[in-house]
Amino acid sequence: MKQVTLLVSLLLILSMFNTVVADAAAPEGISHARMMPVDNIANHGSTMVELPDGTLFSVWFNGVGERDGNLTKLIGSRSKDGGKTWTEPFVVYDTWDFPDNNPVLFVDSQQRLWLFYGVIYNGQWVSTQTKFMYADMGNYEYAVRNGGNAKWHYPQPLYTNVGEGMFGEGKYSNGQWNYGIKGAEIKFVNPSSVTAATYLDPSQYVSVTTRFGGATRFITDSFVVSMRNKYDQYVAYLKSAKPYDDVYAGRTDEIITMLTTGVSVKEPSIIKNSIERSSGADNDVNTWGPIYRRLGWQTKNKPIEVTLADGVTKRLILPLYSDSLANSVCAYTDDHGITWKFSDPIVGSGTIQGSLIQKKDGTLRGYFRSGKLDGRNGRMAWHTTYSESTDFGVTWSVPKVDPYLKNDGGFELSKLPNGDWLIATNQETSRSVVKKTLDGNRNSFSLLLSTDEGMNWKPIMIKDGMNNGESYEYPSVLVDRAGNALMNYTYKIPSAGATIGFSKIASSEIGTLFNSVITATYGAGSSLNYDNVVMLPTIELNVGQSTQMAYNLTISGQSFDATTDTLTLTSDLPAVATINTSGTVTAIQAGTAMVTAVSNKYGTIYKFIVKVTQ
Incomplete structure (x- = not known):
């Protein structure tokens, strides 16, 4: 009897050991739910x-x-x-x-x-x-x-008084320009009042002409002046760096045209219209009342709370954006919401829907989606831009274009307990260099990790609807106190409707999933060649030719035949090359197509290019 009991105990121990090994070799992966x-x-x-x-x-x-x-x-x-x-x-x-x-x-x-x-x-x-x-x-x-x-306490308006007060026309006396205590219009100087004896520094005003009647004013309001100065610097940066030309040659110049001269009656110059609206010059009345500065500011992402230089005061900083002005500001309070102040404008390629994060040195960084005037958002620039503040959100730098982050909708950042950054976005949906298109989409939803404060990013796919037509919009990410990554998003299902989706990665598996790797071979086990131009592995096929792909998944140091894990396989140009659910690639017509393989359980992504010749 003792021998039987001992044998059973050993079997139980072995069973538990095997379970631990299996669990270690096969993480739980990404879990999903609907709200x-x-x-x-x-x-x-x-x-x-x-x-x-x-x-x-x-x-x-x-x-x-x-x-x-x-x-x-x-x-x-x-x-x-x-x-x-x-x-x-x-x-x-x-x-x-x-x-x-x-x-x-x-x-x-x-x-x-x-x-x-x-x-x-x-x-x-x-x-x-x-x-x-x-x-x-x-x-x-x-x-x-x-x-x-x-x-809840009863709702309160957040009165947005960006720039300075409504002080009206300035008068020159005692060697300076003086303004009234209050008025119905923003600060301005009549051009006829400026002479050699009443000098006004051109960097301190913007010459604006009303759309109705042709009257011109020198707008001296700090918000408008800051917009103009920052736009000048931003356009100079675009001309020098050409940051959008990775989409295709000449794309940066097209962005500059949208900003400076406009492309149609419905899409006029973003800079000109933003400045006119901020000045009140778009009103068909004699009074220049800039309603666009008081209304139209919208929320999208969470505020951030920071400790000021005194080591005690907490500041809550809320990003706001205006579709009417195609730019952003930050509202901030140091007294728990009793009073609010506003930053200078954050301009760029339609900087809207910002998400804020704090770097280790205390600098704030805001990432912004691109948008056009009047809510014609998305598809303007594709890349996100970022701006930084070294004074706890009061002033912001001229933005730069992020070389990697691209999106066709809302996104959000969050920080892990170890200081690494996460961003939930509609990334990894289209090629930038190979496929010369501006068409993004929201049919895939990725979580990206940066271990160096935004210098480099690594993605995993949370949801991929490229084959079934599902979309995942406005993804957000929250890191809870246990370090788990929690995500929520609009989940649209064709012919059914929409719900709110929820996804989760356990804190213990975040590093594991981001370090997972898929490799591939084709045909009789041939390795794919790496193309340094498109920066992806490639295979070459003739029209009508097919080949079988084989995938291997490495996770937690263990390798698995990826066919044992459900993969989503897609081609971004099925008219050129297709891939079926068993991994067979078929060349249809001359051209190039990008094939993406995604582990549905772990989010691991593998991409390669199919070059088809006659």
Whole structure:
């Protein structure tokens, strides 16, 4: 009997050992869930936080439209099991008969839960009023609220007074230009008042002519002057660096044209129109009232909280953007939301929907999506731009174009406990050099890791819908206190509708997944040649020829036949070359196609080029 018991014990130990080995060799990978059933109306713009009790809270807007859907409201859901399951959605806030839009959640160091969002007054982005409300500890915990809505303080407008006050016309006296205490117009000087005796430095004003009547003013408001000066520097940078020419030769010059002269009546000069609107010169009245500076500022991504140089004061910095001006500012408060101030403008190739992160030396960096005037966003520049602040968000540098990060929609950054950066984005969807196109898409969703504060990035694919037509829009990423990477996004399913998707990578597996590798051979085991021009492995086929691909996945130091793990295989130009689910590549017509293999479980990405000749 003792021998049998000993044998059973040994078998149990061996079984446990084998389980540990298997688990170590096969990480759990990326897990997925849905926050709500698929719905045939708009569900978009989701945001998510981890509350002090360890539960998750997400909010998004839901309705029949975005800016023009009067029934559009904010709804939310909670999870107390790390995102595996979610409560039935509930109404968070509904401004009666007006659409609520682009919610942003944040928990600050005092454990106050903030909710920022926009109310659209007349169905146009220019009419957006940013508002915020908050709930303190004891008013939002899962148990206290029974898994439902927080008990919020009543919404407050975030009055955006960018630049200086409405001081009107300047008069020269006592050796300087003086302005009134208040007025209906921004600071300006009448050009006829400027003489040799009343000198006005040209770097301190912008000459602006109204669209109606032809009157010209020297605008001396700091916001407008800063816009002009920064745009001058940015265009000079574009001319020198040509940062968009990796898309195709001449693309940078096209961007410069969009900025400086415009391309059509509907798409005029971004710089000229932004300056006119910021000055109030677009009004068909005698009074230059710049409504675009007071309304139209929108939220998209979470604020960041930083400690000021005194080592005590906490500053909350919220990125805001304007589709009407095609640029951004940061709103900041040092007194817990009692008063707010605003940064100088952040200009560039339509710098909108910024996401902020702090470097180890304390510098703030903001990454920005490209957008055109009046909400014609996306597809202008494709690359993101970034700007930095060394004074805790008050002033921002002239942006630079990031050489790697590309997107066709919203994105968000977050920081891991070890200081590494993550960005959730619609990256890895199209070629930049090989395929001369500006067409991005949102049919794939990637998480990128940088271990050197944005100098280099490595991707894994969270979701790939290139074959089934699914899309994953406005992805966001949150790192919880345990170091897990939590992601939420608009999940659109063809012919069904939309839901809010959730994905998770355990903290213990983040490094493992980003270090996983797929390799490939073709035919009888031949290795692919590396093309230094397109910077990808390649194979060459004649029209009508086929070859079989074989994939190998290495993860946690172990190699696996990748066919044992489900792969998504796609060709970006099926008219040139196709690949079927078993990995057979077939050449259709002369040209080049990029084939992508993605591990659905681990997100590992492998790409190669098929060159087809007659």
